[in-house]
Amino acid sequence: MPPKYNQFKAMLAITKASFRAILRSPSAIVFSIFFPLIFILVFGFIGNSGGPSYRVVLGANSDTNNVIWHSLQATKGVRFVNYDNADDLNTDLNKGRITGVLTIHKKSAADTSAHYRIDFRSTTASADKVATFLPLLENTVDHIDRATFKGQQSIAQIVPNIQQVREYRTIDFILPGQLGFSLMSASIFGVAFLFFSLRQQLVLKRFYATPIRRGYIVLGEGLSRVIFQLLTAVIIIAIGHYLFNFTLIHGWETFLEIMILSFIALLVFMGFGFIISGIANSESVIPPLANIITLPQFLLAGTFFSIDVFPKWLQPISRAMPLTYFNDAMRKISFEGAHLSDCWLQIAVLIGWGVIAYGVAIKVFKWE
Structure with a gap:
């Protein structure tokens, strides 16, 4: 009697293969690590320079x-x-x-x-x-x-x-925004391109010939993205902390809570990638669709500046964006000493966006 097919091992095999493919992709490395690090280095070195204001x-x-x-x-x-x-x-x-x-x-x-x-x-x-x-x-x-x-x-x-108060550096504001944007852009672009490519190249169809279930295929590919992006988060936080004194107010406890928050945000942002991969009818359509979601948040979700500096009519739009709530929670945890339980509102809004995103993704996602 042949041994029972192990769905979990099959999922881990897909995760391992997909993770290797990510590491071999220059664009994944550049946009996930080096692109946000450029901004962190620039703002870390210039500090609060600029004209008097x-x-x-x-x-x-x-x-x-x-x-x-x-x-x-x-x-x-x-x-x-x-x-x-x-x-x-x-x-x-x-x-x-x-x-x-x-x-x-x-x-x-x-x-x-x-x-x-x-x-x-x-x-x-x-x-x-x-x-x-x-x-x-x-x-x-x-x-x-x-x-x-x-x-x-x-x-x-x-x-x-x-x-006399504890010093609040520019990096304490900039790094959470850059980390959030890195997680969001890599999740959305990565998932959208990945599943569109798997569908177009009939890889998903070949998976059907194996005993593995569809859910485990998605979990395996998604898990590789999560692992890669969490490693990216570790690198960004480490460089910010050790080179520019980015504040981790409670040390390792704060770091672990940031990683949990990043994990939640990754799952939410990946939902938008699934939506794009489902509605895109060609690979050239993916970047414009992804930029429609990512670019406004890059500019308006408090990545570089507090949303309080925006006109009053624009602030409600900024406060509706999921990246805004990740940035707010990150800054509260890293500098103000808040814990995940204190950021229940930000996490609830993120999860709410995730429910909406995956609800739409289920309707539009295509396997063939």
Whole structure:
């Protein structure tokens, strides 16, 4: 009596063969590893360089009926932003996303040292911005003094208050976005091209001649992609951490939670690849279809910049994208010390997108 056919061993054989094929593909290596690493290296080396630009919050109960306020509003590079939530304000202060909080108080008539007191609150996370913003603020006051009082009296006294916090580096924002985009683009393009090619070359049809079930074929090919992309994630995180001090706040525990989050994201993003492989009628159609999904998220899902810098009408679109929620969860886990249980909303949205993607994929996926 012949031995019973082992579906699991057959799946592992497909996984092994597919994984070898991935490693032999130059495009897979370039787009999965070297392409995102180029951005990480660039942003890692340039840090926070660029022209002077300051995002400043006007403190509550500030006096705005004065020349100081109007001069600062007209100063190039100074942008005043509003926050409705104090917790969000403090979070962005601690991350260096805003330069600081500026509050202008009018002094009593009995105080002849200055007409106004300017309280400036910031953190060491914005040390590079504060180092140039405070001289700009002082120059603004000096210019008003010379024009109004001929330098004999000061219109304002500046009182800085810089709080010590953990440093938030550019790489702490950039690397999660690059990792997310690497996982998404490689999953979508890889799965779409792979299964379209297997169908066109009648490889799937040849598999039918063997006892292996269809589900194990998909699992075997998909597992090879997951293993390769998780190895890519390890390389990206290791380079970011050891070369540019990318923050892993709880060490190995944070790393393991990032890998679990990456695994979930990979499964979700692969669903879009299955959709494209099912609806594409030629290989030339795959790149445009894949770019329709990946390019908007690359630009709008907080990969390079916080979505708060986008126009208000665009922000709801950005917040609807699955990559946005992966990026948010990654940054919370790696820097803020959150755990997977604290990111239940982001994970739930990712899984929701996965349910939608695989629901559509089941309808359009073709075996022949």
